[in-house]
Amino acid sequence: MPQNPVNVLKDLQGGKFAPIYFLDGEEPFYVDLITSFIEKNAIAEHEKSFNQIVLYGKDSNMGLILNNARKFPMMAERQVVIVKEFQSLPDLGKEDSVKLLQGYLQNPLPSTILVLAHKHKKLDGRSALYRDLDKKAVYVRSDKVQDYKLPAWIDAYFKDMGHSIEPKACQLLADSIGNNLEVLTNEVGKMLINFQGPTQVTVDHISKYIGINKDYNNFELLKAIGFRDVGKANKIIHYFSQNPKAHPVIPLFSLIYNYFTRIALIHQSKVYSDSQVASVIGVPPFVAKEYVIAARNYKLGKVIEVFKYIKEADLRFKGVDSGSLSESENLRELVYKILH
Numbered sequence: 001m002p003q004n005p006v007n008v009l010k011d012l013q014g015g016k017f018a019p020i021y022f023l024d025g026e027e028p029f030y031v032d033l034i035t036s037f038i039e040k041n042a043i044a045e046h047e048k049s050f051n052q053i054v055l056y057g058k059d060s061n062m063g064l065i066l067n068n069a070r071k072f073p074m075m076a077e078r079q080v081v082i083v084k085e086f087q088s089l090p091d092l093g094k095e096d097s098v099k100l101l102q103g104y105l106q107n108p109l110p111s112t113i114l115v116l117a118h119k120h121k122k123l124d125g126r127s128a129l130y131r132d133l134d135k136k137a138v139y140v141r142s143d144k145v146q147d148y149k150l151p152a153w154i155d156a157y158f159k160d161m162g163h164s165i166e167p168k169a170c171q172l173l174a175d176s177i178g179n180n181l182e183v184l185t186n187e188v189g190k191m192l193i194n195f196q197g198p199t200q201v202t203v204d205h206i207s208k209y210i211g212i213n214k215d216y217n218n219f220e221l222l223k224a225i226g227f228r229d230v231g232k233a234n235k236i237i238h239y240f241s242q243n244p245k246a247h248p249v250i251p252l253f254s255l256i257y258n259y260f261t262r263i264a265l266i267h268q269s270k271v272y273s274d275s276q277v278a279s280v281i282g283v284p285p286f287v288a289k290e291y292v293i294a295a296r297n298y299k300l301g302k303v304i305e306v307f308k309y310i311k312e313a314d315l316r317f318k319g320v321d322s323g324s325l326s327e328s329e330n331l332r333e334l335v336y337k338i339l340h
Helices: 004-014 028-041 045-051 064-071 095-106 130-138 148-162 167-177 180-190 201-212 217-224 230-242 247-269 274-281 285-297 300-318 327-339
Strands: 022-023 051-055 079-084 112-119 138-141
Touching: 004 028, 004 138, 022 028, 022 130, 028 079, 028 112, 028 138, 045 064, 045 079, 051 064, 051 180, 064 079, 064 112, 112 300, 130 217, 138 274, 148 167, 148 300, 167 180, 167 201, 167 217, 167 285, 180 201, 180 247, 217 230, 217 247, 217 285, 217 327, 247 274, 247 300, 247 327, 274 300, 300 327
Parallel strands: 022 112, 022 138, 051 079, 079 112
Antiparallel strands: none
């Protein structure tokens, strides 16, 4: 089975390097992070000019990569060969190339660290190459973090950075930025440089340093919809319409869909206490309270109607029966149908 990227990073930080790394998955964050760490830290800076080779898949082939991997380091303990965008290798799927790589996997050069960064895609788990890589290499799979797991991921990330984050601030980041880990960590990084020591990050910090308005954001819009607070929902949509580039519609459609999917799960499970709901839909207890209220406000029949409204709004966004509606007007109409 592919290894956990966090554990692999810890090994690397402890100076433990392996002869072959194969990094793949739909989420590029850990692929880039591990590749970058090896590129910066595997060998000393003065050794890199002779002993570190960085190739790009589209400009390479398997023979070139493995010929470089089989070279001995020059006046150093080891060399590093990194292949970025390995998924673009012209001969990657060809039988001869696969056999070449399988042959190297059986007898890798111990003085070479070979990194194959296969971004945005997963290798076919049924293939012989997958099985060989799983056995002979450090195989890391970087999957997308599911929306319901994102708050826990953010909380753990802050701990790894030596800080903590309050649950509401964690949920605000998750709902406002989403699960693009590169964007998320870049925004967090810009904020953390303002702190001198370990800090508990609050909603006010998020508002001040990242620019997510603590009163007018995705999290508050979902809450207003759940509570059927028409006035607040309209104010937030109006705020979004003033700067549509900062508040794109498509991620909001997805958030609203996920929100009502959780409400449907509550009705299906027929549990309505805070603790039971938190367990069923995978959210913190303070968020579960809001879902309990939302489930009271939206019976299952209405939830099914909402799914239909979201589909219609998505089609309008794509130009089907959209008329002259702008993105913000499309969102406003969707929310109106949900609330009334």
